[in-house]
Amino acid sequence: MATLETLERRLQELEDREGIRECLARYTFNADLGHYEEWARNFTPDGVMDTATEHLVGYEQLLGHLQDPSGSQKAIEHRSTHNTVNLFIRVAGDTAWAEGYQLILVKDVDGDERRVYRMGLNHWDFEKIDGRWFIQKRIRREVGQKAGDEDVIKDYLNT
Amino acid sequence: MATLETLERRLQELEDREGIRECLARYTFNADLGHYEEWARNFTPDGVMDTATEHLVGYEQLLGHLQDPSGSQKAIEHRSTHNTVNLFIRVAGDTAWAEGYQLILVKDVDGDERRVYRMGLNHWDFEKIDGRWFIQKRIRREVGQKAGDEDVIKDYLNT
Amino acid sequence: MATLETLERRLQELEDREGIRECLARYTFNADLGHYEEWARNFTPDGVMDTATEHLVGYEQLLGHLQDPSGSQKAIEHRSTHNTVNLFIRVAGDTAWAEGYQLILVKDVDGDERRVYRMGLNHWDFEKIDGRWFIQKRIRREVGQKAGDEDVIKDYLNT
Secondary structure (H helix, E strand, O other), X not given: OOOHHHHHHHHHHHHHHHHHHHHHHHHHHHHHHOOHHHHHHOEEEEEEEEOOOOEEEHHXXXXXXXXXXXXXXXXXXXXXXXXXXXXXXXXXXXXEEEEEEEEEEEEOOOOOOEEEEEEEEEEEEEEEEOOEEEEEEEEEEEOOOOOOOOOOOOHHHHO | OOOHHHHHHHHHHHHHXXXXXXXXXXXXXXXXXXXXXXXXXXXXXEEEEEOOOXXXXXXXXXXXXXXXXXXXXXXXXXXXXXXXXXXXXXXXXXXXXEEEEEEEEXXXXXXXXXXXXXXXXXXXXXXXXXXEEEEEEEEEEEOOOOOOOOOOOOXXXXX | OOOXXXXXXXXXXXXXXXXXXXXXXXXXXXXXXXXXXXXXXXXXXXXXXXXXXOEEEHHHHHHHHHHOOOOOOOOOOOOEEEEEEEEEEEEEOOEEEEEEEEEEEEEOOOOOOEEEEEEEEEEEEEXXXXXXXXXXXXXXXXXXXXXXXXXXXXXXXXX
């Protein structure tokens, strides 16, 4: 039978899922609009980004990734949309994980064409600090890369 | 400590976010499927759409925008999908705002090709009337347009 | 005035919507990653998929659809992302329906190009069994097919 305590616990879980969706919305806006510091601070201080070609740890490395003039993000800055879809989320207190896709669309430098640029498979770990959710670890692999899609999205199978 | 009143307030906030997602789903279906009047009535009576090239106010102007035989929507009607993603929502009583992307994909008139047609950055203001959420104002700018992405999505930075 | 019973009913509705979003996330992961049995078991035992060209009923037919070496899914397996967006959901006890889009993006077999492959209009019926949501029926039509978009997404108009 429902009590204030059981209802609050269930409500908190739904609020946490909203907080995680917001964290990932922040990620996309900050990446596309060139808010480097906000993007890096959306990870925990020990945050990790593992993209097969890069393994970044902590604020300075994450910030450097976005600011690198020859980096992957600078190449599409202000012409891109990162789009997070199909989120599958599990919360356990102040930690959580999610799996889902993040698609990047890009407008050409010249002309009016837009195209599908990347299709990423993702597993994220999150931590809640002072009521706000942050990315603790992001593992990303590109669809169709050799062995790219084997290991990243799998925890949902066990729930 | 939780009370019925505090739990109901938190629950109402989550229900309002669902209502806002529904309002934007209605927008996409009505636009793509040619439901002109339903599309225009999904705004408040004083509803505004600001797209850089157009500034529409109120039901008649909004309706005219969709019905215009030489307009931007008629050009892609029944070949398009509008797709709203990365929603960041804030509710305050019977008003709310959201920021996020709306991507348009279009199938060619002839042939079997589909392409990315538009990538819009959006700030929406909403009002709740008789329990249902409506768009009071939509500001939209295209990704990659000169100055297009500077000002539209920014309120999320302050939350 | 709010009671534990009314709050729990409203909370349950939100949890059910989350469960339906999860069911559709499972659909996309299983389809793209080649989890045939999990994909077929994500329907109820009498589950139906109606795609205009195919009318599949029950686990064996659904499983066969994905495993068919000359089928539509095998053709894009491990190169695709299915993406469910703009969900409009209504729950009634242990049944529910949703309407929305499912877009498929595909990476070319050779080369590094990615493209918009399909844009599907969908009406889903769901059933909750032992606390988990399953697809009981999926009706899908392709945008821009003759008569494709007339009848599938319409129930949202009446809510």
